[in-house]
Amino acid sequence: MFPEFVNTRPLRVWMDEGLNWVVRNWGDGFEAAAYPSLVMLNKIEDLLLAVPWWLIILALAALAYGATRRFTLPAVVIIGLVFMGMMELWEDSVKTMALMISATVTAIIFSIPLGIVMARSTLVRKIVTPILDLMQTLPSFVYLIPTVMIFGPGKIPALLATIIYAAPPLVRLTDLGIRQVAENVLEAAQAFGASPSQRLFGVQIPLALPTILAGVNQTTMMALAMVVIASMIGAGGLGYQVLQGIGRLEVSRGVFAGLGIVVLAIIFDRITQAYGKQLQEQIGLAGGR
Amino acid sequence: MTHEYKIEMRGVTKIFGPQPDDVLAQLKQGRSKDELQAETGHVIGLNNVDLKVEPGQLHVVMGLSGSGKSTLIRHVNRLIDPTAGEIFVDGENVLAMSLDELRTFRRTKIAMVFQKFGLMPHRSVIDNVAYGLEIRGVDKKSRLKTAEEWIATVGLEGYEQSRPHQLSGGQQQRVGLARALAMDVDILLMDEAFSALDPLIRSGMQDELLVLQKTLNKTILFITHDFDEALKIGDQVTVLQDGAVIQSGRPEDIVLNPANAHVEEFVADVNRARAIHVHTIMEKGEFERCEAGVPIGACCEDVLPLFAEHDWVGVNEEDGAQVGRLTAKQVIKALARHSSAV
Numbered sequence: 300m301f302p303e304f305v306n307t308r309p310l311r312v313w314m315d316e317g318l319n320w321v322v323r324n325w326g327d328g329f330e331a332a333a334y335p336s337l338v339m340l341n342k343i344e345d346l347l348l349a350v351p352w353w354l355i356i357l358a359l360a361a362l363a364y365g366a367t368r369r370f371t372l373p374a375v376v377i378i379g380l381v382f383m384g385m386m387e388l389w390e391d392s393v394k395t396m397a398l399m400i401s402a403t404v405t406a407i408i409f410s411i412p413l414g415i416v417m418a419r420s421t422l423v424r425k426i427v428t429p430i431l432d433l434m435q436t437l438p439s440f441v442y443l444i445p446t447v448m449i450f451g452p453g454k455i456p457a458l459l460a461t462i463i464y465a466a467p468p469l470v471r472l473t474d475l476g477i478r479q480v481a482e483n484v485l486e487a488a489q490a491f492g493a494s495p496s497q498r499l500f501g502v503q504i505p506l507a508l509p510t511i512l513a514g515v516n517q518t519t520m521m522a523l524a525m526v527v528i529a530s531m532i533g534a535g536g537l538g539y540q541v542l543q544g545i546g547r548l549e550v551s552r553g554v555f556a557g558l559g560i561v562v563l564a565i566i567f568d569r570i571t572q573a574y575g576k577q578l579q580e581q582i583g584l585a586g587g588r
Numbered sequence: 589m590t591h592e593y594k595i596e597m598r599g600v601t602k603i604f605g606p607q608p609d610d611v612l613a614q615l616k617q618g619r620s621k622d623e624l625q626a627e628t629g630h631v632i633g634l635n636n637v638d639l640k641v642e643p644g645q646l647h648v649v650m651g652l653s654g655s656g657k658s659t660l661i662r663h664v665n666r667l668i669d670p671t672a673g674e675i676f677v678d679g680e681n682v683l684a685m686s687l688d689e690l691r692t693f694r695r696t697k698i699a700m701v702f703q704k705f706g707l708m709p710h711r712s713v714i715d716n717v718a719y720g721l722e723i724r725g726v727d728k729k730s731r732l733k734t735a736e737e738w739i740a741t742v743g744l745e746g747y748e749q750s751r752p753h754q755l756s757g758g759q760q761q762r763v764g765l766a767r768a769l770a771m772d773v774d775i776l777l778m779d780e781a782f783s784a785l786d787p788l789i790r791s792g793m794q795d796e797l798l799v800l801q802k803t804l805n806k807t808i809l810f811i812t813h814d815f816d817e818a819l820k821i822g823d824q825v826t827v828l829q830d831g832a833v834i835q836s837g838r839p840e841d842i843v844l845n846p847a848n849a850h851v852e853e854f855v856a857d858v859n860r861a862r863a864i865h866v867h868t869i870m871e872k873g874e875f876e877r878c879e880a881g882v883p884i885g886a887c888c889e890d891v892l893p894l895f896a897e898h899d900w901v902g903v904n905e906e907d908g909a910q911v912g913r914l915t916a917k918q919v920i921k922a923l924a925r926h927s928s929a930v
């Protein structure tokens with residue numbers, strides 16, 4: 300037995316009670332703060348459900364063609380999505396897509412500016428990096444419990460958990476992309492009298508864009524990886540079907556919903572990757588990543 | 589301050605490291621550079637450099653790799669702040685400028701060409717050439733028009749919409765040159781602008797630069813590690829060694845009177861017959877007119893064949909008047925390696 304040096308019970312009690320206090324007193328505040336993201340998620344979901352199914356498939360196929368200039372990926376998109384519709388998984392797929400898109404958009408809104416600040420300040424990088432490490436390694440259930448306590452089960456904690464899990468790679472890759480910009484190009488901009496903002500928006504961000512896009516790609520993938528866990532706290536969608544499959548020992552339900560997640564993952568992965576590659580070729584960094 | 593010089597550096601010292609001022613104090617006490625670098629871990633990039641560039645001059649700074657050339661030229665538009673010293677451009681104290689004034693200065697007074705080109709890979713050639721004008725705030729239509737003209741001048745018509753990575757090194761350097769020239773400023777800074785080019789293209793670019801400088805009357809500070817290049821294009825050459833100026837003068841002064849063994853090494857490989865102009869070694873004065881004559885701009889190489897037939901060769905002004913004469917012996921003496929005793 301490990302000897303007890305200090306009685307840590309008060310610490311744990313204090314923590315639990317502290318959280319309870321936070322839930323009681325600040326719960327509404329937190330909910331109000333997270334409300335916009337819920338609105339966004341619902342809007343995206345409603346929109347995707349209002350649009351006819353074939354239009355969504357066509358739009359994604361067109362996006363795939365635009366990214367790759369080939370017919371392979373569009374074919375995969377069409378076959379995969381039609382398969383999901385036939386398996387009566389259309390609505391769940393759309394819900395999952397909506398969750399993924401909202402999480403990615405929110406992550407972009409916060410991560411890219413944070414990544415930029417990190418690239419410019421060593422101090423900020425030193426503070427933020429361990430937090431990102433923590434976000435990526437902490438088992439998601441650990442922060443799911445307090446978030447569910449604060450927000451109650453539902454879409455908000457699901458969205459937050461997804462964002463916490465999916466945002467770190469985007470922050471890291473934005474930081475990396477900005478710092479990777481060649482010194483001589485920046486120096487040239489400076490020599491011609493570019494101001495800091497002209498350098499940031501005219502040189503650093505455009506040149507970091509392929510790397511940032513790689514971050515967006517990873518964020519979408521990680522958001523999709525989170526859907527099963529997110530569905531446990533009320534996000535619905537494909538993850539919920541998987542969960543039900545497990546609960547009722549209906550293997551087929553679990554397998555097809557699982558395949559649906561894979562299809563979504565393939566589609567969004569290939570599309571974002573292909574756009575990133577296009578961008579890199581334009582800049583002349585082909586073969587970069 | 590005086591407007592006599594377009595660029596003037598006085599006692600500029602640059603020390604890289606965390607505590608430059610401490611090291612500077614020790615350097616001023618007369619301790620040697622090597623000793624200080626080994627002891628403190630600081631790098632002394634420039635050591636008490638004086639440099640004067642007259643208007644319209646093509647001033648070459650030459651030195652081996654690591655001698656501080658890039659550090660020197662970056663001080664002129666203050667990409668680097670010195671540890672000590674003063675820098676004036678067009679009579680303005682560059683170091684006294686606020687950030688805002690400095691930006692205005694860079695946008696309107698001075699342009700730079702880089703050894704590694706420094707082109708923006710995400711912009712087309714024409715947008716690269718227009719970059720400085722864009723930063724200056726020139727409207728789109730007129731900056732693209734100016735850019736187009738300069739692209740034509742440097743011989744890159746048809747590449748306007750290409751991306752830099754689609755061009756060869758020589759073409760990319762032309763883009764860099766066009767970008768600087770499009771600024772239409774008096775002063776050009778060129779840091780080993782031709783070093784990355786093939787010899788043939790390089791020679792062509794040197795000729796073009798000389799033409800441009802004559803027609804546009806620019807003041808150019810040109811960095812190179814190649815003495816032949818310095819001799820070919822320089823009105824004035826400053827030799828840098830270990831961050832310090834060891835000699836500054838007209839190209840042939842340096843060929844004829846190298847200041848130390850280091851400069852002599854550079855000079856050793858030079859084609860002296862081409863580098864030394866006859867008027868610097870001729871016997872000046874009015875003499876009986878010689879049968880053979882060469883123009884005043886001729887070099888030793890031009891006059892040598894004439895000695896097969898003649899003992900004396902005259903040196904003539906453009907209007908034909910003879911201003912001096914020389915013998916084969918004088919030429920041979922100039923061409924022979926000078927020992928430091930001479």
Ligand SMILES: Nc1ncnc2c1ncn2[C@@H]1O[C@H](COP(=O)(O)OP(=O)(O)O)[C@@H](O)[C@H]1O
Pocket residue numbers: 604605631632633651652653654655656657658659660
């Ligand atoms: N930012 C810097 N930090 C530390 N040392 C530097 C820095 N920039 C240049 N140096 C050093 O200063 C010396 C001169 O460099 P540089 O001016 O680039 O030489 P050159 O252009 O003649 O090759 C070199 O020893 C180089 O390592």
Ligand SMILES: [Mg+2]
Pocket residue numbers: 657658659780
């Ligand atoms: Mg250099």
